[in-house]
Amino acid sequence: MYRKDLINALLDHPTGISELARAFGLGEREMAGELEHLRQSFRNEPYRLVVHPATCRKCGFTFDRDRLTKPAKCPRCWSTWIQEPRIGVEQT
Numbered sequence: 001m002y003r004k005d006l007i008n009a010l011l012d013h014p015t016g017i018s019e020l021a022r023a024f025g026l027g028e029r030e031m032a033g034e035l036e037h038l039r040q041s042f043r044n045e046p047y048r049l050v051v052h053p054a055t056c057r058k059c060g061f062t063f064d065r066d067r068l069t070k071p072a073k074c075p076r077c078w079s080t081w082i083q084e085p086r087i088g089v090e091q092t
């Protein structure tokens with residue numbers, strides 16, 4: 001994983017976790033781990049990780065913003081029709 005490539009890919013370009021995982025040749029869980037690392041490493045840098053949380057396409061439920069992987073089911077209506085979270089980087 002090349003940190004700079006990841007930042008460049010995400011800068012002002014929020015991307016779904018599955019697409020990111022594919023692009024970097026990782027599983028979604030691993031990808032989420034890399035993004036967590038990135039988020040922590042930004043503490044002293046002029047960037048921040050922006051998460052557009054997953055939402056239920058059926059009832060509109062919004063998932064926890066901290067969650068980077070795609071949830072399997074909506075806890076409110078049990079639909080599996082979920083819009084996955086998208087993750088981007090912004091300069092602060």
Ligand SMILES: [Zn+2]
Pocket residue numbers: 056057058059060061074075076077078079
């Ligand atoms: Zn729902």
